[in-house]
Amino acid sequence: xxxxWLCLCLLVVxxxxxxxxxxxxxxxxxxxxxxxxxxRPLYLTHGGDGSGRVYIVEQEGRIRVVEADGxxxxxxxxxxxxxxxxxxxxxxxxxAFHPDFADNGLFFVNYTDLNGDTVIARYHAADAxxxxxDSAQTILFIDQPAGNHNGGLLKFGLxxxxxxxxxxxxxxxxxxxxxxxxxxxxxxxIDVDHTSGDKQYAIPPDNPFVDDAEFLPEIWVYGLRNxxxxxxxxxxxxxxxxxxxxxxxxxxxxxxxDSLGGENYGWNVMEGTTCRQEGSCEGMVLPIVAYGRQNGVxxxxxxxxxxxxxxxxxxxxxxxxxxxxxxxxxxPAEQAASGTVNxxxxxxxxxxxxxxxEDEAGELYVVSLSGSVYRITL
Numbered sequence: 601x602x603x604x605w606l607c608l609c610l611l612v613v614x615x616x617x618x619x620x621x622x623x624x625x626x627x628x629x630x631x632x633x634x635x636x637x638x639x640r641p642l643y644l645t646h647g648g649d650g651s652g653r654v655y656i657v658e659q660e661g662r663i664r665v666v667e668a669d670g671x672x673x674x675x676x677x678x679x680x681x682x683x684x685x686x687x688x689x690x691x692x693x694x695x696a697f698h699p700d701f702a703d704n705g706l707f708f709v710n711y712t713d714l715n716g717d718t719v720i721a722r723y724h725a726a727d728a729x730x731x732x733x734d735s736a737q738t739i740l741f742i743d744q745p746a747g748n749h750n751g752g753l754l755k756f757g758l759x760x761x762x763x764x765x766x767x768x769x770x771x772x773x774x775x776x777x778x779x780x781x782x783x784x785x786x787x788x789x790i791d792v793d794h795t796s797g798d799k800q801y802a803i804p805p806d807n808p809f810v811d812d813a814e815f816l817p818e819i820w821v822y823g824l825r826n827x828x829x830x831x832x833x834x835x836x837x838x839x840x841x842x843x844x845x846x847x848x849x850x851x852x853x854x855x856x857x858d859s860l861g862g863e864n865y866g867w868n869v870m871e872g873t874t875c876r877q878e879g880s881c882e883g884m885v886l887p888i889v890a891y892g893r894q895n896g897v898x899x900x901x902x903x904x905x906x907x908x909x910x911x912x913x914x915x916x917x918x919x920x921x922x923x924x925x926x927x928x929x930x931x932p933a934e935q936a937a938s939g940t941v942n943x944x945x946x947x948x949x950x951x952x953x954x955x956x957x958e959d960e961a962g963e964l965y966v967v968s969l970s971g972s973v974y975r976i977t978l
Contacts, residue, residue, distance in 0.1 A: 626913045696708045742784075
């Protein structure tokens with residue numbers, strides 16, 4: 601009987617593992633969440649306050665509030681249209697709520713100013729529905745040499761630090777990803793709860809280059825082209841970076857949650873899995889996904905590892921897409937540590953996928969630049 605019971609248990613465990621490994625073959629569906637009233641939405645996130653509501657960023661310079669039932673409120677949470685230079689790859693690009701937003705009312709935005717430069721600013725909200733536009737304090741200003749490849753996303757990590765994705769500056773500045781003394785083409789990591797000297801932030805003491813005079817201390821990783829959308833796995837802190845490619849590859853890069861930082865993801869010496877300068881790519885980190893620019897694909901949109909509860913078959917699956925084709929792909933996140941993954945198409949849409957979004961419960965959304973937001977379902 602004990603042997604029979606053990607066999608049954610093993611069969612159950614094996615069945616669960618098989619389900620998890622085969623989950624990427626599950627065909628997802630999209631359920632309309634907000635389909636009217638939005639203008640060029642770029643991003644969706646939550647305030648971590650237990651309310652179930654989400655916030656949607658509009659490129660022109662507004663942040664909108666959506667209740668848990670999908671009701672879009674008329675009054676924006678924040679309106680800084682007068683400060684934002686919008687169009688193309690510029691605009692109000694993202695918002696990140698402080699981990700203690702429910703208590704301190706602080707949040708941070710990344711936007712392009714009227715001169716075309718990047719501003720990271722902190723704001724204060726009196727409540728979950730109304731931010732004070734006069735509370736703005738610039739945390740970081742980054743001159744932009746061109747109107748593209750500005751990155752645009754900022755997020756808090758599980759460690760409480762603010763991470764900022766910066767593109768290489770566009771134009772003819774592809775070499776910036778390898779330059780240690782410039783913030784372009786990097787992922788930055790700063791402490792916004794403290795200040796240091798004339799800076800409105802401090803450098804985390806365990807940043808990888810704090811003792812390296814060649815590198816700016818804000819740098820967490822480098823060698824990026826345009827990390828438009830990226831995310832942390834809320835379970836373990838693993839980092840997935842959707843890095844927009846040049847002429848050959850779109851890619852997803854990966855950093856394990858226990859990394860000490862300092863990785864070089866290759867650009868512009870490397871594009872995808874291709875070394876552009878023979879003999880000079882040693883030590884650079886290859887992407888876990890690199891798909892070619894054919895059949896209409898043009899811009900990778902990094903997504904999230906599903907950690908919600910409504911769809912167990914999606915548990916642990918990383919979803920990402922392409923802006924031009926509207927295709928959504930997925931693979932089991934457990935494969936990422938191996939350096940290569942087997943990704944499959946989960947849904948073919950006609951959406952312009954500007955971003956994926958995650959609510960407080962871990963459920964996922966797709967944001968279409970055309971003005972609609974959809975919830976991912978099965």
